[in-house]
Every structure is written in structure tokens, then in C-alpha cells.
Amino acid sequence: MSSMNQIEEEIISDFELFDSWEEKYHYIIELGQKLAPLDEKYKLDEYKIKGCQSSVWLNGEERDGKIYFSADSDSTFVKGEIALLMMVLSGQTPEAILDAKLEFIDALGLRQHIAVTRANGLAAMIKQMKTYALAFSSASK
Numbered sequence: 001m002s003s004m005n006q007i008e009e010e011i012i013s014d015f016e017l018f019d020s021w022e023e024k025y026h027y028i029i030e031l032g033q034k035l036a037p038l039d040e041k042y043k044l045d046e047y048k049i050k051g052c053q054s055s056v057w058l059n060g061e062e063r064d065g066k067i068y069f070s071a072d073s074d075s076t077f078v079k080g081e082i083a084l085l086m087m088v089l090s091g092q093t094p095e096a097i098l099d100a101k102l103e104f105i106d107a108l109g110l111r112q113h114i115a116v117t118r119a120n121g122l123a124a125m126i127k128q129m130k131t132y133a134l135a136f137s138s139a140s141k
Contacts, residue, residue: 089129
């Protein structure tokens with residue numbers, strides 16, 4: 001498994017291939033379209049992320065000391081954002097997720113190019129992923 005820093009660097013270099021923010025935006029949507037479908041049993045309020053303008057459902061499962069996320073959204077762009085977060089955070093240990101700085105987000109200029117409500121939603125998705133990590137970290141002690 002690649003380290004989080006390696007994965008973030010790969011994402012940054014993928015995005016450097018695009019000349020305009022519009023191309024990056026379309027690429028994020030494509031990433032969301034490639035996301036594995038979320039099991040319907042997770043499309044319940046208890047899995048819904050609060051603070052997102054769109055509906056976003058997130059589940060985290062712990063296997064062999066690592067957390068694996070699955071998610072879906074009714075917004076194609078937001079689905080792409082969660083796909084990016086999952087590329088970096090899924091398959092990592094709870095401690096690594098809690099310590100993650102996710103510097104690729106600013107390196108891509110993502111926060112600067114999305115509406116404030118979307119930026120708040122992005123923060124809410126990150127917070128929820130770290131909440132799962134905290135829960136699994138506490139449970140294993």
C-alpha cells in the first residue's frame with residue numbers, strides 16, 4: 001500500500017496535466033463516476049454527513065487495523081470529492097487518518113475554486129472520516 005504522501009503526490013501530478021480549472025472540475029466528476037456503488041443499507045440518515053449541501057452517505061469499516069470507506073452522493077461533483085478523499089484515506093490506519101493533513105486539497109486549489117457551501121461540505125466529509133478513525137482507534141485500545 002502506498003503511503004498517504006505518495007498518493008497525494010500522485011493526485012497532484014495527475015491534476016497538473018490539466019490546463020484549466022474547468023478540466024480539473026470534469027476530472028473530479030469522472031472520479032466520482034468511477035466510485036463503486038454504495039450498498040443501499042448505508043443510504044440512511046445515520047450515514048448521512050451533516051453540513052453538506054448535497055446528500056452524502058459515508059460508511060467506514062475496519063479490517064486488519066485499517067479503515068476502508070465507501071460513499072455516495074446525489075451530486076456528481078461531491079461524489080468526485082469524496083472519491084479523492086477515499087483515494088488518500090481508505091486503507092490507512094486510524095492513526096494515519098487522524099494525522100492526515102490532506103495538503104493535496106490546497107495544492108490542487110480545490111478550496112479556492114469551489115463555493116463556500118461546497119468547501120463547508122468538504123470539511124464535513126473530512127471531519128466524518130476522521131470521526132470514524134477516532135472511533136476505530138478508541139475501540140482497538
